[in-house]
Amino acid sequence: MNNEEIRAELKRAIEEEHVMLFMKGTPDAPRCGFSARVTQILNASGADYSAMDILPDPRIREELSGLSGWPTIPQLFVNGELVGGCDIVTEMFESGELAETLGVEQPARPETPAAQQPAQAPPLQIE
Amino acid sequence: MPPLEEVKERIEQALPGSTADVTDLTGGGDHLRAEVVYDGFAGLSRLEQHKLVYSIFEGEIGGPIHALSIKTVIPLGGNDGSSEAAGNDGSSEQRTEGAR
Numbered sequence: 562m563n564n565e566e567i568r569a570e571l572k573r574a575i576e577e578e579h580v581m582l583f584m585k586g587t588p589d590a591p592r593c594g595f596s597a598r599v600t601q602i603l604n605a606s607g608a609d610y611s612a613m614d615i616l617p618d619p620r621i622r623e624e625l626s627g628l629s630g631w632p633t634i635p636q637l638f639v640n641g642e643l644v645g646g647c648d649i650v651t652e653m654f655e656s657g658e659l660a661e662t663l664g665v666e667q668p669a670r671p672e673t674p675a676a677q678q679p680a681q682a683p684p685l686q687i688e
Numbered sequence: 689m690p691p692l693e694e695v696k697e698r699i700e701q702a703l704p705g706s707t708a709d710v711t712d713l714t715g716g717g718d719h720l721r722a723e724v725v726y727d728g729f730a731g732l733s734r735l736e737q738h739k740l741v742y743s744i745f746e747g748e749i750g751g752p753i754h755a756l757s758i759k760t761v762i763p764l765g766g767n768d769g770s771s772e773a774a775g776n777d778g779s780s781e782q783r784t785e786g787a788r
Contacts, residue, residue, distance in 0.1 A: 632745075632746070633742070633756070
């Protein structure tokens with residue numbers, strides 16, 4: 562595969578997969594703590610997702626970061642758009658936004674697990 | 689790998705008026721976490737806020753800095769003059785979205 566083919570395959574995955582995770586390792590055997598955390602979150606949220614291991618060829622990561630403008634791995638895409646990396650996905654999961662992102666964007670599938678909304682602490686902590 | 693103070697200084701210089709709290713997640717010096725308080729984040733999506741911080745270290749992340757974990761905070765304004773001291777465990781966190 563040359564770089565263009567890699568890029569085309571990445572684009573295809575981003576565009577065609579509803580929830581697409583690029584990670585180090587696989588969901589069953591993540592090779593990095595940050596990738597592991599995102600797979601745990603996705604598993605907990607009950608979403609169907611596809612995952613691609615970027616480790617087999619360094620060009621995958623180069624092309625992916627070129628496409629997304631995001632320098633680190635993991636990278637989560639929903640409906641063709643970059644949601645973010647581990648920090649953002651974690652924050653969105655804790656606030657309940659992630660379920661919304663995974664759910665609202667998927668009107669064709671009403672059985673989407675959109676009900677996942679962790680109880681939140683009171684939003685204001687100003688003394 | 690750049691020392692923590694250097695990472696902190698570079699963030700604070702690149703984002704005028706910001707305060708950055710940089711910690712070492714693993715003790716190895718290359719998995720860093722930066723909590724950045726910056727009023728210039730206002731109006732940007734969280735994705736854009738993080739990209740802004742990453743852009744300061746373009747080319748270094750994945751290299752000398754193996755990982756940079758980011759938390760961005762927009763200081764709450766009009767707060768009785770008490771400044772938003774950095775590293776306050778997010779006591780001035782922006783939690784405006786949602787409102788459920």
